[in-house]
Amino acid sequence: MTTSERRYHITTFGCQMNKADSERMAGILEDMGFEFSEDPNDANLILYNTCTIRDNAEQKVYSYLGRQAKRKQQHPDLTLVVAGCVAQQEGEALLRRVPELDLVMGPQHANHLQDLLEQVFNGNQVVATEPIEIIEDITKPRRDSDVTAWVNVIYGCNERCTYCVVPNVRGTEQSRTPEAIRAEIEELGRQGYKEVTLLGQNIDAYGRDLPGVTESGRHQHTLTDLLYYVHDVPGIERIRFATSHPRYFTERLIRACKDLPKVCQHFHIPFQSGDNQLLKAMARGYTHEKYRRIINTIREYMPDAAISADAIVGFPGETEAQFENTLKLVEDIGFDQLNTAAYSPRPGTPAALWDNQLSEQVKSDRLQRLNRLVSVKAAERSQRYLGRVEEVLVEAQNPKDKTQVMGRTRGNRLTFFAGDIEELKGKLVEVKITQVRAFSLTGERVNESVVITSMCS
Numbered sequence: 001m002t003t004s005e006r007r008y009h010i011t012t013f014g015c016q017m018n019k020a021d022s023e024r025m026a027g028i029l030e031d032m033g034f035e036f037s038e039d040p041n042d043a044n045l046i047l048y049n050t051c052t053i054r055d056n057a058e059q060k061v062y063s064y065l066g067r068q069a070k071r072k073q074q075h076p077d078l079t080l081v082v083a084g085c086v087a088q089q090e091g092e093a094l095l096r097r098v099p100e101l102d103l104v105m106g107p108q109h110a111n112h113l114q115d116l117l118e119q120v121f122n123g124n125q126v127v128a129t130e131p132i133e134i135i136e137d138i139t140k141p142r143r144d145s146d147v148t149a150w151v152n153v154i155y156g157c158n159e160r161c162t163y164c165v166v167p168n169v170r171g172t173e174q175s176r177t178p179e180a181i182r183a184e185i186e187e188l189g190r191q192g193y194k195e196v197t198l199l200g201q202n203i204d205a206y207g208r209d210l211p212g213v214t215e216s217g218r219h220q221h222t223l224t225d226l227l228y229y230v231h232d233v234p235g236i237e238r239i240r241f242a243t244s245h246p247r248y249f250t251e252r253l254i255r256a257c258k259d260l261p262k263v264c265q266h267f268h269i270p271f272q273s274g275d276n277q278l279l280k281a282m283a284r285g286y287t288h289e290k291y292r293r294i295i296n297t298i299r300e301y302m303p304d305a306a307i308s309a310d311a312i313v314g315f316p317g318e319t320e321a322q323f324e325n326t327l328k329l330v331e332d333i334g335f336d337q338l339n340t341a342a343y344s345p346r347p348g349t350p351a352a353l354w355d356n357q358l359s360e361q362v363k364s365d366r367l368q369r370l371n372r373l374v375s376v377k378a379a380e381r382s383q384r385y386l387g388r389v390e391e392v393l394v395e396a397q398n399p400k401d402k403t404q405v406m407g408r409t410r411g412n413r414l415t416f417f418a419g420d421i422e423e424l425k426g427k428l429v430e431v432k433i434t435q436v437r438a439f440s441l442t443g444e445r446v447n448e449s450v451v452i453t454s455m456c457s
Contacts, residue, residue: 006035006044006045007034007035007037007042007043007044007045008026008034008035008036008037008043008044008045009036009037009038009039009042009043009047010025010026010047010048011040011046011047011048011049012049013048013049013050013051013060014085016150016199016242017107017152017170017200017201018049019144020152020199021083021084022049023144024110024111025047025049028114029047029113031114032114040068041071044077044078044079045078045079045117046068046078046079046081047081047083048061048064048065048081048083050082050083050084050085050087051084051085051086052086052088052089052346061082061086062097065080065082065098065101066098068080068100069100072100073100079102079120079121080098080100080102081101081102081104081117082101082103082105083105083109083110083113084106084107084169085106085107085166085169085170087107088107088108088169088170089165089168089347089348090104091127091129092104092127094127095125095127103116103120103126103127104126104127104129105126105128105129106128106129106169107169107170107171108131108132108155108156108170131171145395146191146192146193146425147194147195147394147426148194148195148196148197148393148395149193149195149196149197151184151188151199152199152200153175153176153181153198153203153206153223153226153241154173154174154176154200154203154205154206155170155173155174155201156170156172156201157170157173158202159202159245159283159285160283161282161284162282162350162351163282163346163351164346165347168348168349173208174209175206175221178221178226178229181198181226181230182229182230185230185233185236186234188235188236189233189236190235192235194236194238194428195236195237195238195239196236196238196239197239197240197241197242198226198230198239198240198241199241200241200243202243202244202245202248203241203243203244204223204244204245204247204250205245205248206221206222206223206226207221207225207226223253224250224252224256227239227253227256227257227260231260231263236262237262237393238262238264238393238410239260239264240266242268243268243270244270245269245270246271246284246290246294247284247285247286249269249294251297254297254298254301254302255301257301257302258301264410264412265302265305265306266305266306266307266336266410267308268308269291270309270310270311271288271291271311272310272311272312273288273311273312273318273326274288274325274326274327274328274329274330275288275322275326276289278315278317278318281316281317282312282315288325288329291329292332295307304384306336306381306411306413307335307336308337308338308339308412309335309338310341311326311330311339312342312343313326313341313343313363313367313370314342314358314362314366315343315358316343316351316356316358317354317358318343318366323366326370327370327373330370330373330374331373335374335377335378335381336378336381336412336413337374337378340370340371340374342360342364342366342367343358375438378438378439379438382413382436382438382439382441383436385413385436386435386436387433387434388432389430389433389446390409390410390415390430390441390443391409391410391428391429391430392407392409392415392428392429392443393407393408393426393427393428393429394407394419394421394425394426394429395408396421396425398416403418404417404418404419405417405418405419405424409441413439413441414439414440414441415431415433415440415442415443416441416442416443417429417431417443417445418444430445430447431444431446432444432445432446
């Protein structure tokens with residue numbers, strides 16, 4: 001393949017970790033001389049970074065793949081790559097299903113993309129799914145935004161939730177060193193990024209696998225310590241983190257989020273079910289009472305904090321009364337946002353084998369009922385913003401109204417207001433909120449001549 005022909009296209013399914021992995025793999029491809037192509041049919045290397053959390057995401061991958069496999073029969077120089085969680089889960093079985101594939105690679109191999117592709121260009125069909133130690137990331141990601149950036153701090157997960165395939169496909173926990181994380185954030189600050197989101201499948205587990213304990217016997221490296229360590233990086237105005245696990249969410253972490261001005265007061269803490277028997281069957285390791293105590297503690301320290309979460313309906317054996325316990329928890333807490341899903345049996349997970357599966361009709365009905373309540377509660381939570389002045393980090397033009405820009409408040413609400421993207425992109429702007437909806441806001445700029453340049457100067 002000559003350099004002039006090197007065009008790539010990446011389609012990403014699933015979570016923020018996958019988006020971060022795709023950015024790193026795009027960076028590797030550009031180092032190799034590939035150019036990005038918006039149109040997959042104009043690319044001669046196509047990479048699907050896949051998700052296996054739910055069956056519908058997996059089926060979508062196969063339908064995309066089928067189209068490109070047909071195209072490859074006419075264009076044999078097309079390189080087809082499947083990366084991510086479906087690749088890890090299916091391995092060589094993927095090659096049997098789609099023999100046109102050139103490379104199947106699990107998420108732990110993202111940093112090795114160049115070596116693997118060189119094997120492909122030498123005429124090999126390659127499967128890379130064996131567990132490896134994730135090498136420190138020296139690639140320069142091709143980031144989708146030039147305002148906000150993902151920073152991986154811990155890979156893998158040691159939890160064993162009975163519905164979840166992630167530990168099987170992403171491997172055991174591996175924390176990056178605080179020094180490597182800070183160096184990446186410093187580089188982002190130099191490049192003009194204003195916000196970073198620290199990422200981990202179970203971010204509260206950060207540092208457990210790193211050596212060192214304090215005199216009191218506490219792990220020397222925790223997420224709380226990391227927040228203090230990276231907080232003063234020049235140029236970075238906002239820090240977020242996700243995803244948290246209620247089992248490990250501490251009051252010390254909550255205090256740090258209150259005390260550190262750059263840390264956004266937005267917490268994403270999945271609860272999955274409001275029923276203790278179901279939480280036990282899911283092997284989540286906490287009760288709904290403990291979850292409520294965490295949220296109450298956050299709101300004691302930071303009354304205005306935004307809370308988002310994930311919930312599953314239709315888990316095997318879920319009764320109507322148990323589902324109503326989930327509705328009650330959502331009613332009582334009032335989430336700013338809630339990602340909801342009907343349970344989907346995943347290969348290799350204990351719950352997929354249980355004989356008390358619920359019908360699709362029951363799951364669909366419960367999902368609709370939960371989503372209606374979520375919208376009502378989110379709309380109620382939005383009311384507190386009406387008439388307030390919010391700090392918005394401008395990220396992009398509103399694609400539906402070119403006279404508007406859009407960005408997020410510190411509480412992670414999408415906010416639209418009139419403005420010029422050329423002038424405002426990457427700026428922190430004060431916006432008076434004039435309209436509220438369940439999941440977004442509209443406002444008008446305050447003090448047009450003044451743009452906040454730093455909140456900590």
